Amino acid sequence: MNSDLLQRGKNIKLAIFDVDGVLTDGRLYFLEDGSEFKTFNTLDGQGIKMLMAAGVQTAIISGRKTPVVERRAQNLGIAHLYQGREDKLVVLDELLGQLNLSYEQVAYLGDDLPDLPVIRRVGLGMAVANAAAFVREHAHGITTARGGEGAAREFCELILRAQDSLEAAHAAYL
Template structure:
């Protein structure tokens, strides 16, 4: 298991809600369009498993995208994520609304983002996370940078950090299969 600094583990131990930007975080950030104009996206299966493990551990999840994409809604539905928001002009306001509805402050919120539209949310989150290939502005705002790139397992790295900080990873590993 990776070794994390104590201050990072303390931040991650408080998290009750995790929000993820989509393009560049859960995907590699490339936009693919078919000849008929339909968009396609690739999601990493390990990221999906990490999100399921967080959800099953009782941590609320949110997908928050500035772009409008039915693919994001479909992926959120497949993973049983209650908070899927597309076309969000202010990701910070969206995350604040979800947190307020849960009765928690932003110190109990983690957010993973990779570029300018994510900066305000990263700066306000109790735990700000960026994928390794995030824009330098997002990297500077992050409390922790995942070792992998967006769309290549970075979200799973974030999920594993939070699960470890909350003492849940050992039980998952002992079970040895999807709960």
């Protein structure tokens, strides 16, 4: 485990996730009637729940807007959901004002260019393994898992480990 990432993760109070390519595999599925669906990884969902149980707030910021993401956020209990917002840095600033947090207290997981301004600004900005190369170059760290395949779980467990909460999160299931 990278000691710099653990150090950055110690003071995280808010973890933010992109959707397409992070909580999903990045593919967009459209049905004939124009509706769309996405697939989410249950390991990622459990990681987000463990993070929230440890007292870390969570948020989703997505450039696209779909009812499927709203439903997933509700299922997981994610209180802060922003969809259809292309300028994610503006959303971050709004959210920090609402929650009275600083950039250093935020972790972000993304995969593509619209995520990069936030990745570069926050205390812990990470990219998924299959993120765009330019994004990976500028992230503090890169997950070993691909988006939609456990990357969010890995990100959550990194924060929990940094805050000495991972063992307690696991122990709750023993």
